[in-house]
Amino acid sequence: MTIKWNSRFNVGHAAIDAEHKLLLTTINALETSLRHPEDKEPLLFFVDQLYEFSIAHFRYEEALQLKHLYPFREDNVKGHEQLVQDLEQIQNNIHQIAKKPTLSVTDIAELHQHIKYLANNWLMTHILKEDLRMKGFMGGGDG
Numbered sequence: 001m002t003i004k005w006n007s008r009f010n011v012g013h014a015a016i017d018a019e020h021k022l023l024l025t026t027i028n029a030l031e032t033s034l035r036h037p038e039d040k041e042p043l044l045f046f047v048d049q050l051y052e053f054s055i056a057h058f059r060y061e062e063a064l065q066l067k068h069l070y071p072f073r074e075d076n077v078k079g080h081e082q083l084v085q086d087l088e089q090i091q092n093n094i095h096q097i098a099k100k101p102t103l104s105v106t107d108i109a110e111l112h113q114h115i116k117y118l119a120n121n122w123l124m125t126h127i128l129k130e131d132l133r134m135k136g137f138m139g140g141g142d143g
């Protein structure tokens with residue numbers, strides 16, 4: 001199921017919120033690409049994009065936290081490391097499955113599970129558990 005942006009996801013910093021929307025949209029695109037699992041290119045493209053966007057986003061947040069002397073930065077950095085590990089594992093699994101010439105029902109179910117996890121756990125852990133703590137600490141603008 002496609003996830004919709006909700007105002008409770010807002011950290012209150014324009015650039016961070018915009019990047020979170022981009023992560024969410026990319027996960028939705030991954031889900032959409034599973035409607036045609038025989039066409040593996042969009043699936044691989046969006047999972048690789050998600051990885052690239054996430055690395056850039058986490059770096060950006062960490063730099064911004066340093067600038068604003070954010071008191072919970074260390075926790076956030078550790079959280080990012082875990083998220084990157086999880087994402088790398090999922091990315092590898094998706095690539096492994098996509099290498100098969102024909103996907104079985106089990107393979108497709110596994111792909112759905114991975115994407116469901118990214119939407120419901122991975123992204124929500126990041127936005128709701130880690131980043132909402134930044135509210136009020138980072139200013140409201142782009143810097």
Ligand SMILES: [Fe+2]
Pocket residue numbers: 016020057061126127131
């Ligand atoms: Fe974030």
